[in-house]
Amino acid sequence: MHPEPVEQFFEADVPSRRTRRPSKARQRRRRRGTIVMLVVVLLFVGVVFGAAMFLRNLLGVGEVTDYAGPGTGSVTFTVEAGAGPLIVGNELEQQDIVASADEFLNALAAEADGRVIQPGDYEMKYQMSSAEAAKALLAEGGAGVYYAAVARDLRQNEVLDILAESTGIPREEFEALAEDPTQFGIPEKSPSLEGYLYPGEYRFDLDITATEVIQQMVDNTKAALEEAGVTDPDEQYRILTIASIVQAEAGQADYAQVAGAIMNRLGPDNTETNGLIQSDATVTYGLDRKSYNLTDEEKADKSNPYNTYAIEGLPVGPIGSPSAEAIEAAVNPADVPYYYWVTVDLDTGETKFSETLAEHAVYVQEYQEWCADNAGRCE
Structure with missing residues (x-):
């Protein structure tokens, strides 16, 4: 007789809860939860980092x-004419010469002691301390210079004022030199240094003399004339005289055309003005004033050697310091049919040209109307 089989309480082929694999749906839910948590953590970290960087920049930490x-x-660092400390500081920072424009300005204020940064080129280094940069630009421990800015179209007396003020040399020394212009290689016909005091920015050595200052400016004028192809001294004098009138009468855009009109007036076949240039600028120069208004008596006065209304041809000499551009226009005038010109708008410099006196009268009327609408501008 066989014994009864013992009933088993656990079936061998049924796995326990611990060994049972989760369903696929449950696995997907777990993965989604993990991803969401990771995204939340990353966002939190990003926010904290952004806030920290904002506070760092705000407080200047680091x-x-x-x-x-x-x-x-x-x-080589260049300081342009007219550049103030703020502009200089910003450019120094942009070129990584100093770390901060603001810090440089503080250092400059501490170092200046009444001195100012002069225009020019300076040999400097990258990543200098603000104090060292300020010292370098103030020429501390180096050879200083006298800086003089001479604008185009200035008259001799105006230039001498600038030279005396810039160098500290008494004006009387310059005036004495102007009485004998031939010592600087200027033609004997010239009554003064007028026209030969070349415009531009000058940096004179501290031990320079008045004679050396004038000679340098005269040499620059001759160099500009030679550059334009004019080497004969008498022809240089003639070109300077024409160029000075062009400089005084026109804006740079019209130099060549005004020069062409002047040449037409000087031509032998000129029946429009019969050899008269009729320049207000020359007359007022002879009257020792600057003005847009002339009386009939002043236009008829032949005792004024610069009166191109009453005296044919060129005046006795230049009436100001012409630029290289004006000299170039005098040497190479535009081939135009005009004899007349008038600036109808003193603000914009708009100039109108004409071949006949009748047409010119229309433009003069336009100029007078502009003057009426702009009180005090045409004195």
């Missing part, structure tokens, strides 16, 4: 405000 030491390498 920001370099000044370099230490004299700097490294070499760089």
Whole structure:
């Protein structure tokens, strides 16, 4: 007789809860939860980092405000005429010569002691301390210069004022030199230095003399004339005289055309003005004033050697310091049919040209109407 089989309480082929694999749907839910949590953590970290960087920039934490030491390498830094400390500071920062424009301005204020930065080229270094940069631009410990800015179209007396003020040399020394212009290689016919004091920016050595200043300016004028192809001294004098009138009568855009009209007036076949240039600028120069208004008596006065209304041809000499552009126009005038010109708008410089006196009268009327609408501008 066989024994009864013992009933098993656990079936061998049925796995326990621990060994049972989760369903696919449950696995997907777990993955989604993990991804969401990861995204939340990353967003939180990003927000915290952004806030930290914002506060860092706001408070200037870790920001370099000044370099230490004299700097490294070499760089030529240019200070343009008229550039103030703020512009200089910003350009220094942009070129990585100083770390901060604001810090440079503070250092400049501490170092200046009444001095100012002069225009010019300066040999500097990258990543200089603000104090070292300020010292370099103030020429501390270096050879200083006298800076003089001479604008185009200035008269001799105006130029001498600038030279005396810029160099500290007494004006009387310059005036004495002007009485004998031939010592500078100027033709004997010239009554003064007028026309030969070349416009531009000058940096004179501190030990320069008045004679050396004038000679340098005269040499620059002759160089500009030679550059334009004029080498004969008498022809240089003639070209300077024409160029000075062009400079005084026109804006740069009209130099060549005004020069062409002047040449037409000087031509032997001129029946429009019969050899008269009729320039207001020459007459007022002879009257020692600057004005747009002339009386009939002043236009008829032949005792004024610069009166081109009453005296045919060119005046006795230049009436100001012409630029290289005006000299070039006098040497190469435009081939135009005009004899007349008038600036009808003193603000824009708009100039109108004509061949006949009748047409010119229309433009003169336009100029007078502009003057009526702009009180005080045409005195």
